[in-house]
Amino acid sequence: MNAPAAAWLRTLHLPRPSLSDNTADVDRLSACLQKELGTPAVAIDLGLQRELPGLLRQHGFKVRCSLFRDRGRWVVTGIDPDDHPAPALGLAVDLGTTRVALRIVDLADGRALAESACDNPQIALGPDVLARIHYAERPDGLNQLTTLIRDGLNSAAAAACRAAGAAPSAIRTVAVAGNTAMTHLFLGLDPRWLIREPYIPAVNRPGVLRAADLGLTVGPYARVLVFPNIGSYFGGDLIAGILFAGLHRREETAVLVDVGTNAEVVLGNRDWLIGCAGAAGPALEGGVSRMGMLAAPGVVDRVRIDPAALRFELHTIEEKPPRGICGSGVIDLAAELFRTGMIDRRGKIVPARCGPHLALVDGIPHIRVVPADWSATGRELTIGQPDLDSLVRSKAAMYTILETLALTVGVELKEVTT
Amino acid sequence: MNAPAAAWLRTLHLPRPSLSDNTADVDRLSACLQKELGTPAVAIDLGLQRELPGLLRQHGFKVRCSLFRDRGRWVVTGIDPDDHPAPALGLAVDLGTTRVALRIVDLADGRALAESACDNPQIALGPDVLARIHYAERPDGLNQLTTLIRDGLNSAAAAACRAAGAAPSAIRTVAVAGNTAMTHLFLGLDPRWLIREPYIPAVNRPGVLRAADLGLTVGPYARVLVFPNIGSYFGGDLIAGILFAGLHRREETAVLVDVGTNAEVVLGNRDWLIGCAGAAGPALEGGVSRMGMLAAPGVVDRVRIDPAALRFELHTIEEKPPRGICGSGVIDLAAELFRTGMIDRRGKIVPARCGPHLALVDGIPHIRVVPADWSATGRELTIGQPDLDSLVRSKAAMYTILETLALTVGVELKEVTT
Incomplete structure (x- = not known):
């Protein structure tokens, strides 16, 4: 979350359309972003396309876009008026088996604005990883586990936003790191094969998902980076730890x-x-x-x-x-x-x-x-x-x-x- | 819709996982597709990721994927067992102001399986383009117009599928060509600026959208190509006509x-x-x-x-x-x-x-x-x-x-x- 602000936010003053420059609103914004970012690949969700004509005309074609780079594509995760916009936020989640810790950061400068933590509410259905994987095998068990952590994250994120004086809709980017089982339960993926030989996860690299698809009540066009795992017992939390410690960049063995x-x-x-x-x-x-x-x-x-x-x-x-x-x-x-x-x-x-x-x-x-x-x-x-x-x-x-x-x-x- | 079958369908026999080859299910499928298609960019919706572990194990890791190429990315639009799969279908829609015509094609060979047509049900709210654009300015007007055409398309597609002896969930790809106003009303985009100087559409190139986001009751992971327009009075229907007639490939002026x-x-x-x-x-x-x-x-x-x-x-x-x-x-x-x-x-x-x-x-x-x-x-x-x-x-x-x-x-x- 400490990349320069330019990577997460762009302020655009678009040329106003005229009879001799009648490019559509979405394509006008997209062309401007493509030029700014030096990429042909800009993605704008349908919902944002619907909001854009009103937004541009209300604010004189001056807007701030929040962005998320998904491999080669830049996804627009939100658009705000350029006149005194509220901060656009990132949410970092440490998804532990026992505890869940959240941090809200300002995407403009990476500054931490607030934190919150809660017990992982799945504890009510199973104290540890193994108990929860078994619980997921019951009818509706997986759905119950996924609903619990989703609702828990939404509550904790709302609390952190209140502490930061911001609205959850200002969250445009979410990063989630957890062990492989907790990640599966969060994503609604069947964890059954994690604990049975040859111990195969449903997915190693869930990649970048829409927050709305995960039921997160953050910005409606926000994206969620779910840290990849290496296997059933080597999770995204450890990958996040390696990246944070810079282990992969050090010359000496550590x-x-x-x-x-x-x-x-x-x-x-x-x-x-x-x-x-x-x-x-x-x-x-x-x-x-x-x-x-x-x-x-x-x-x-x-x-x-x-x-x-x-x-x-x-x-x-x-x-x-x-x-x-x-x-x-x-x-x-x-x-x-x-x-x-x-x-x-x-x-x-x-x-x-x-x-x-x-x-x-x-x-x-x-x-x-x-x-x-x-x-x-x-x-x-x-x-x-x-x-x-x-x-x-x-x-x-x-x-x-x-x-x-x-x-x-x-x-x-x-x-x-x- | 006449591209070779290889572009729309791929049958994969995946290596079974083992202790020495413990790649996750989604990544296993993805790696195989990447190799087959010669691309690093394969996208699989979260819902499909959820279904995959059961599907692979039930069918011996032999599946047929339906695919949609969205610029540089290949999107998996559905996965079926390889043992006697039902046809995977494409749906072509000519979205007229007065009439709507549909055709169902088999993605394996481009063959037309069935057709259906209906009046554009928006006629009930406005006989012509201008009347409907004005209707869209009423409270809830746009939503009513969008709902009418969406429901009409779903009924007509279901009728065409019945005629083809197939289920609507077998539709993996939808192509929609209509004039700029009809396209806006289908996508739920405000058409207000189409008829006011300088006549600016909300979007020229809506690109590839998820059928589910448009409320289409086809395959849950299907994609919709909405033909681009050039301006408020030069629609995607004409672009489709140019492509069909091959005007853009002819040496002589036509x-x-x-x-x-x-x-x-x-x-x-x-x-x-x-x-x-x-x-x-x-x-x-x-x-x-x-x-x-x-x-x-x-x-x-x-x-x-x-x-x-x-x-x-x-x-x-x-x-x-x-x-x-x-x-x-x-x-x-x-x-x-x-x-x-x-x-x-x-x-x-x-x-x-x-x-x-x-x-x-x-x-x-x-x-x-x-x-x-x-x-x-x-x-x-x-x-x-x-x-x-x-x-x-x-x-x-x-x-x-x-x-x-x-x-x-x-x-x-x-x-x-x-």
């Missing part, structure tokens, strides 16, 4: 790790990329005991422990009183606990070293991170032995994946940057 | 005349074409007195008059008893009446020369063409002085148009072929 319910690891550089996915368990964020949560104000994101005094120095997002810990906070915490000897190399709590930080909850050892009177919730925040065990297993899973990849391609892990 | 309510004349060859339109009056067919009608069984299409006996030798379509006369019959008739001296060079009836063929109807001179006891209707068929006057005026209009064109480009009319 590694990208995406940990959710599954751990996905990509190793490579601008010449080659290899990926592998595996179960990680709910090691981070919402999965870590009672204190894990998504990054938000008041969530611990950095941890240091004074080795002498065993004093916890916590940083929270926006420096609000602590109410939980996010993924990077958990990794910091585990590293510091190990560095100070409060856990051993197997991740087991060393009671003798913990002093007053040791707590027993239902007979299970925990380490107190935030005492009750400092916490935003009024309850102490702790991390327990089971949480640490999960974390160790997840880390082991990711390391195994990474080692497998490195062995496969003959790269020494010490050569790899992150 | 003339094409299309006479309906308006006369449209195109003069030119493969290097240049110039056109002009003007009012012709209802000179031919249904417009000529009580005996004029569209070509059909029992309609007079050729006339000879024995100059000595003044005996009328009539040929009727399918040699059924005569019940009317069509356009080419009227032209034959006028030529023979002039050749035998029954009318003079101004088109006036010469009573002295007509003998028993002269009749007075309400005091106006007529010529008896078919006596009552020979006619299929039981009434005599006559042509009156007012009909002949209309014909002369129409011919004069067309000749004036042609002469104007010839003068404009400096061509002698005797150089022109037809």
Whole structure:
């Protein structure tokens, strides 16, 4: 979404028609865009063709077009009067199995205007990918799942637009990245063959679709880019991650790790990329005991422990009183606990070293991170032995994946940057 | 519609997916088509993507695709099992102001399978182009006009399909040629600016649209080619006529005349074409007195008059008893009446020369063409002085148009072929 504004918006002052220049309205606009963009291929939806004659005459033939480039073709995704137009918006969607996060950007400059997030409402029909794929096999099951996420996205987009002071109809471009199963359920594609040998998706590259065909209540001519997947277990979310991290452009070999319910690891550089996915368990964020949560104000994101005094120095997002810990906070915490000897190399709590930080909850050892009177919730925040065990297993899973990849391609892990 | 079958249909036997060839279904089909067609640009609607996994597995990955080439892109307009597929159909529509004619063709070989025709149901809201354009300016007027022609086309297409023993869903490609106003009303485009200086259509080249967007109940992924117009008074029907006659490919200069309510004349060859339109009056067919009608069984299409006996030798379509006369019959008739001296060079009836063929109807001179006891209707068929006057005026209009064109480009009319 950070391409120059010229790629997404064009302001046109069309020559007014006359008896000696009687080209039709649509063709007049199209010819002007073709010249501006240096392409013969401009597509304008029938609905926009219907609106154009009134729009042009009402606004003196001066308009701003929002555009989407679909391979060789430029699609006009909306037309606004040029006199004080409202911002034309892009909507980015991170379509997770558990959480859905949205961001609204201004297509003029790529600036983020608002964000919103919600639980994936499909959770009501199945907690995880496998349960939902099975649910989709019931009569009307797929339709129910697709309707839930569509309505959820429409609500979340409307909320983000309200926060940005804009109307959902101003959204002209939508980008959706999710794992292969979530993408199938969003598109109404049967996910049945994803989980049956030989594990074939309905589609790898859904490409650019009309928002209206997907039931999204955004601009009526908006287009939706759905990120492509590589296979049933290597989704568009990881492709989006590779593009964002620039892994495909780096000279040095680097590694990208995406940990959710599954751990996905990509190793490579601008010449080659290899990926592998595996179960990680709910090691981070919402999965870590009672204190894990998504990054938000008041969530611990950095941890240091004074080795002498065993004093916890916590940083929270926006420096609000602590109410939980996010993924990077958990990794910091585990590293510091190990560095100070409060856990051993197997991740087991060393009671003798913990002093007053040791707590027993239902007979299970925990380490107190935030005492009750400092916490935003009024309850102490702790991390327990089971949480640490999960974390160790997840880390082991990711390391195994990474080692497998490195062995496969003959790269020494010490050569790899992150 | 006479392109080789390869352009419209492709039968594909896809390699079955396996663990070592796990490309998704849509991408598998797309890759195969790209290879067959030698293009990187294949488009498959979301609805078809949804149907594909079931379709491929049910039919052993052997399917027949119907295709439509839209400039550089190939659009898949339908997918059928390869085992005994029903014909995939094309629908050609001549969208007239008064009459609408349809033809169903088999996309495999271009063969015509059935035809149907109906009055343009918009007549109920306005008899002619101008009345309908004014009607479109009323609240909901445009929507009513568009709905009428859409429903009329759907009924006529269903009737033609019944006659062809096929289902409307087998129609994958629709071609529509009409004058600029009728095309606008069909597409739901505001025709208001067609009749106001400087006479600007909403669109010259509507291009290729989805049948579903136009409310046509044909194949759900069918595409509609709407013939382009050159201006408000030079429509897609004339473009279709030029293409059909091959005027744009001929070395010698030729003339094409299309006479309906308006006369449209195109003069030119493969290097240049110039056109002009003007009012012709209802000179031919249904417009000529009580005996004029569209070509059909029992309609007079050729006339000879024995100059000595003044005996009328009539040929009727399918040699059924005569019940009317069509356009080419009227032209034959006028030529023979002039050749035998029954009318003079101004088109006036010469009573002295007509003998028993002269009749007075309400005091106006007529010529008896078919006596009552020979006619299929039981009434005599006559042509009156007012009909002949209309014909002369129409011919004069067309000749004036042609002469104007010839003068404009400096061509002698005797150089022109037809």
